[in-house]
Amino acid sequence: xxxxxxxxxxxxxxxxxxxxxxxxxxxxxxxxxxxxxxxxxxxxxxxxxxxxxxxxxxxxxxxxxxxxxxxxxxxxxxxxxxxxxxxxxxxxxxxxxxxxxxxxxxxxxxxxxxxxxxxxxxxxxxxxxxxxxxxxxxxxxxxxxxxxxxxxxxxxxxxxxxxxxxxxxxxxxxxxxxxxxxxxxxxxxxxxxxxxxxxxxxxxxxxxxxxxxxxxxxxxxxxxxxxxxxxxxxxxxxxxxxxxxxxxxxxxxxxxxxxxxxxxxxxxxxxxxxxxxxxxxxxxxxxxxxxxxxxxxxxxxxxxxxxxxxxxxxxxxxxxxxxxxxxxxxxxxxxxxxxxxxxxxxxxxxxxxxxxxxxxxxxxxxxxxxxxxxxxxxxxxxxxxxxxxxxxxxxxxxxxxxxxxxxxxxxxxxxxxxxxxxxxxxxxxxxxxxxxxxxxxxxxxxxxxxxxxxxxxxxxxxxxxxxxxxxxxxxxxxx
Amino acid sequence: xxxxxxxxxxxxxxxxxxxxxxxxxxxxxxxxxxxxxxxxxxxxxxxxxxxxxxxxxxxxxxxxxxxxxxxxxxxxxxxxxxxxxxxxxxxxx
Numbered sequence: 001x002x003x004x005x006x007x008x009x010x011x012x013x014x015x016x017x018x019x020x021x022x023x024x025x026x027x028x029x030x031x032x033x034x035x036x037x038x039x040x041x042x043x044x045x046x047x048x049x050x051x052x053x054x055x056x057x058x059x060x061x062x063x064x065x066x067x068x069x070x071x072x073x074x075x076x077x078x079x080x081x082x083x084x085x086x087x088x089x090x091x092x093x094x095x096x097x098x099x100x101x102x103x104x105x106x107x108x109x110x111x112x113x114x115x116x117x118x119x120x121x122x123x124x125x126x127x128x129x130x131x132x133x134x135x136x137x138x139x140x141x142x143x144x145x146x147x148x149x150x151x152x153x154x155x156x157x158x159x160x161x162x163x164x165x166x167x168x169x170x171x172x173x174x175x176x177x178x179x180x181x182x183x184x185x186x187x188x189x190x191x192x193x194x195x196x197x198x199x200x201x202x203x204x205x206x207x208x209x210x211x212x213x214x215x216x217x218x219x220x221x222x223x224x225x226x227x228x229x230x231x232x233x234x235x236x237x238x239x240x241x242x243x244x245x246x247x248x249x250x251x252x253x254x255x256x257x258x259x260x261x262x263x264x265x266x267x268x269x270x271x272x273x274x275x276x277x278x279x280x281x282x283x284x285x286x287x288x289x290x291x292x293x294x295x296x297x298x299x300x301x302x303x304x305x306x307x308x309x310x311x312x313x314x315x316x317x318x319x320x321x322x323x324x325x326x327x328x329x330x331x332x333x334x335x336x337x338x339x340x341x342x343x344x345x346x347x348x349x350x351x352x353x354x355x356x357x358x359x360x361x362x363x364x365x366x367x368x369x370x371x372x373x374x375x376x377x378x379x380x381x382x383x384x385x386x387x388x389x390x391x392x393x394x395x396x397x398x399x400x401x402x403x404x405x406x407x408x409x410x411x412x413x414x415x416x417x418x419x420x421x422x423x424x425x426x427x428x429x430x431x432x433x434x435x436x437x438x439x440x441x442x443x444x445x446x447x448x449x450x451x452x453x454x455x456x457x458x459x460x461x462x463x464x465x466x467x468x469x470x471x472x473x474x475x476x477x478x479x
Numbered sequence: 480x481x482x483x484x485x486x487x488x489x490x491x492x493x494x495x496x497x498x499x500x501x502x503x504x505x506x507x508x509x510x511x512x513x514x515x516x517x518x519x520x521x522x523x524x525x526x527x528x529x530x531x532x533x534x535x536x537x538x539x540x541x542x543x544x545x546x547x548x549x550x551x552x553x554x555x556x557x558x559x560x561x562x563x564x565x566x567x568x569x570x571x572x
Contacts, residue, residue: 095552228540300517311494318495320567322556332570336495349496350506354513356494357485370520372530377523379531411509412516 003028004158005476008067008215011161015066022055022066022110025161029068029112033159039140039479042154044073044131045081045114054110062108064222069104070160072151073114074121075206076195077101080111084197085129086119088317088324088343098195099227100164100206107222115150115163119345120314121171121199123147124417127408128347135404136179137477138443142401145175151209152179156444156477162210162219166196168203169302170396170421173433176209177396177446180435180477182463183209184216185421187453188428189234191220192227200309201232203302203425211473213434213464217241220456234454241460249465250284252458255389259295260420266399272437272445273395279466280393288389292381297374298423299415304358304371305426311355317343350411375426382427386452391462394420396433396446420448430456432463435472444472485510 003011003025014020030048037043051068058066071077074084076094078101083089097105104111118128126134126149134149136142137157144153148165152175155163165172167185176183184207191206198204208219218241225238256277261270281287319325319339326338344352358367385392398419407414424431429450436447447466451459467473487507491498498506550563559566 092556095548095555294523297520297523300520303513304517304520315495319558321565323558325558329568332568333495335568337497340495341497344496346502349491349498349502350509352494352496353487353490353506354510357490357510357514358517360490360493366521367517369530370525373525373528374520374523375531376528377525412513415513 002032002158004032004161006161007212008064008162008210008218009212011067015060022058023052025066025068026051026055026110026112029159029161036137036157036159036479039135040137040153040157040159041132041134042115042150042157042159043070043113044083044085044116044150046112048112051110051112058110059108064104064218065108066110067108068110068112068161069219070113070115070151070154070163071101071111072117072148072163072165074117074166074197075101075164076197077111081114082197083131084120085117085131086343086345086348087130088339090324092323096195099192099229100223101195103223109222113154113160115148115154117150118147119348120197120310121147121166121168122310122347122351124170124174124414125407126150126175127404128345130345133404135479136401137479138180139401139441140479142403142443143178145178145397145401147171147175148209149175152176152181152183155179155181155209155211157479158476162208162215164206165209166199166204166206167425168199168306169425170418172207172209173396173421173431173446173448174418176433177448178401178444180444180472180475181209181211182213182216182435182467182473183207183433184220185424185431186220186224186456187430188425189232190430190454190456191223192230192233194227194229198313200306201313202309203306205425213432213460213467216432217460239457241456248284249280249462252280252285252391252462253288253389254280254285255288255290255385255392257290257292257295257385257392257394259292260394262398265395268439269395269397269399269445273393273447276436276447276466277393279469280462283465290385290388290392292378292385292423294374294377294381295423298378298426299419301371301374301378301426302418302422303354303415304367305375307351307355308359308368309355311352311359314348314352347411378423379427382423382429390458392450394448394450396420396448400439400443400445424450429453430459432459434463434467436466436470437472438475442478485514
């Protein structure tokens with residue numbers, strides 16, 4: 001069997017036992033990519049020869065020695081492109097490593113491929129990429145989710161063993177759910193954001209997309225920890241996360257937030273989530289109904305705060321220091337305006353305009369400051385829920401993957417796809433999505449477990465126990 | 480509060496974007512729909528709730544020089560440069 005089907009943990013065991021060489025993994029992945037990338041289009045950039053060359057020098061004594069990881073195209077890796085799937089970063093080559101990338105490199109990992117995304121991570125379907133759409137490996141007429149759609153499709157489609165993504169409002173978890181893989185958004189401050197192209201700095205967090213919870217824990221262990229270059233990273237000592245079988249989920253109190261089970265939600269999604277909850281109960285956990293009363297306000301809060309932060313963060317793309325520059329500008333204003341108007345796609349422009357507006361004089365109290373206050377209430381909702389339970393269990397997405405093109409003309413409807421993932425970014429908590437079933441038409445359904453801040457260990461342990469008791473993660477997509 | 484009128488072309492100007500007439504029309508209707516949704520926040524009582532400020536930590540690092548980007552690396556992506564400087568259109572007549 002092709003090594004492309006294995007996990008980081010199993011490949012690691014085989015590399016250490018000298019049964020295989022890192023180059024064998026790269027070769028098998030390149031063969032898969034040859035066969036499937038034309039349909040899936042998970043990558044924006046691939047350099048197989050470079051990966052094969054680094055595979056020869058891999059140090060197998062390191063924790064990720066010789067293991068290939070794909071990177072979302074918004075993470076700087078020295079010498080490689082970093083387009084954010086935008087025309088404005090055409091031709092850019094990263095002059096440094098993001099801390100997350102440097103840590104994987106120090107742990108011995110190899111990099112194979114940069115993955116497609118919604119432009120500047122703004123979207124929930126990867127259709128906002130200026131470099132073409134990515135297709136869901138389970139059904140190529142459907143979206144893979146977004147914005148880390150390329151990472152999710154690559155991992156699910158066996159074009160990568162594991163990948164990094166970034167999650168500002170669900171951009172790791174929602175595509176992981178829609179493609180049938182494991183997506184972890186760590187607690188805000190767990191992983192350094194240095195070198196991640198900023199979208200909304202108070203919400204962005206880097207995390208792994210993998211086939212198993214064990215692999216997710218393996219990558220988190222390499223990535224977590226304070227970084228002097230990111231003052232929002234947590235100061236506690238780095239932990240090692242082991243997703244070893246805890247034996248049972250006995251005694252865990254699992255909260256079901258009633259606002260996440262809406263009348264009219266997709267019936268197959270609800271049935272799968274309810275059945276996952278029953279599994280936890282049968283195995284010794286207690287189910288508790290809890291309330292996160294400000295959930296209905298989360299989308300509005302998010303799209304005010306995220307766009308406000310984005311309008312400031314994206315001001316740096318002005319055609320002066322790097323990236324695209326308009327040809328023959330008549331003056332500096334013309335250079336700024338034409339560079340940005342030619343370089344940014346419609347969703348990015350829409351969000352910059354919205355963010356500029358909610359921060360503008362006369363409106364910032366009603367929008368931006370009001371949203372910051374409601375964000376405080378959302379955070380209190382979580383704190384209060386976690387006095388009654390150890391983890392929250394919810395659907396990751398209200399429905400399985402939708403058809404390509406269905407929502408591109410209706411941004412508000414697209415925004416509503418993030419309804420179950422956004423609140424955790426606003427509150428700063430960590431959350432994981434893992435496969436918990438399939439629809440009758442064979443589309444994956446994702447279960448979300450949300451932990452208290454810095455509660456990754458409990459979350460990973462429970463997710464691992466559920467995963468290992470089922471075989472959803474082993475299923476192969478048809479594309 | 481009623482939904483405020485968003486003058487898309489004006490706000491785009493503040494953000495240094497110039498829009499085509501088609502974009503202006505399309506964004507105006509899409510953004511007014513989005514703003515109408517955001518208006519629902521007005522119904523939530525937030526009397527003395529403090530605003531969330533991004534969590535910063537008392538983590539000032541020691542003032543010790545450490546290696547950073549070289550001039551060459553910092554300029555490696557500049558669209559136009561000369562003598563280790565970035566070139567831009569003239570701004571003073």
